[in-house]
Each structure stands twice: as C-alpha cells, then as structure tokens.
Amino acid sequence: MLNKKDLIEIIADQQGVTKKEAGHIIDAFTSGVKKVMKDNQSVNLVGFGKFESVYKEERTQVLGFSGETVTVPAHYAHKAKLSTNIAK
Incomplete structure (x- = not known):
C-alpha cells in the first residue's frame, strides 16, 4: 500500500x-x-472517481443487541466510489 x-x-x-x-x-x-x-456537495472526476454527499432522512432503527428502538437524526453521509475504468 x-x-x-x-x-x-x-x-x-x-x-x-x-x-x-x-x-x-x-x-x-x-x-x-x-x-x-x-x-455537502459532490465531486465527480471522470476516469478517477466520485466523492459524494448524500442526504439521509431521519429514521428509526432497532439495535440488534438490545432490541431498543432509537431515532437516527437526518444527516449527510459521505461516500467515495472509484471509476470502473481506473484499473484499465
């Protein structure tokens, strides 16, 4: 690496x-x-990849270990995805 x-x-x-x-x-x-x-904007570099901010609405979620229900507030999630032709 x-x-x-x-x-x-x-x-x-x-x-x-x-x-x-x-x-x-x-x-x-x-x-x-x-x-x-x-x-909270996105960057798309053709031939390299995309850096993206995605808005996620408020939601409820059940915690698996306790069964407790919690509210996850609305937020932006950041993602990075490589271009499919980067390795060519």
Missing part, C-alpha cells in the same frame, strides 16, 4: 517537479475535496 510520501514521489517524477511542489499539489487536491464535501 502506498502512503502520501510514496504518492508525492510518483507525482514529482511524472511531472518533473520537486517533492515539495508535488506535496503542495496533493495537499491542494485533498483540501479542495474536503471543502466541497464539507459544503
């Missing part, structure tokens, strides 16, 4: 930039996606 440092090295090699500049690119990308998700 690659970590952020490994990804920075790959981008630096591919783009012919320093590791510091590649680090700034990665940080800008992640902070941009975080900002959009925090605003």
Whole structure:
C-alpha cells in the first residue's frame, strides 16, 4: 500500500517537479475535496472517481443487541466510489 510520501514521489517524477511542489499539489487536491464535501456537495472526476454527499432522512432503527428502538437524526453521509475504468 502506498502512503502520501510514496504518492508525492510518483507525482514529482511524472511531472518533473520537486517533492515539495508535488506535496503542495496533493495537499491542494485533498483540501479542495474536503471543502466541497464539507459544503455537502459532490465531486465527480471522470476516469478517477466520485466523492459524494448524500442526504439521509431521519429514521428509526432497532439495535440488534438490545432490541431498543432509537431515532437516527437526518444527516449527510459521505461516500467515495472509484471509476470502473481506473484499473484499465
């Protein structure tokens, strides 16, 4: 599994930039996606993947271990889905 440092090295090699500049690119990308998700918007990068905020209505749920019924408040759920052609 690659970590952020490994990804920075790959981008630096591919783009012919320093590791510091590649680090700034990665940080800008992640902070941009975080900002959009925090605003409950979605990001669709064709050929890469989709980062999505989905609104979920309030609902009741039964806890399996106790049988107690609880109310789950309305909220946004965040999802990430890779593009199907990313591995090609």
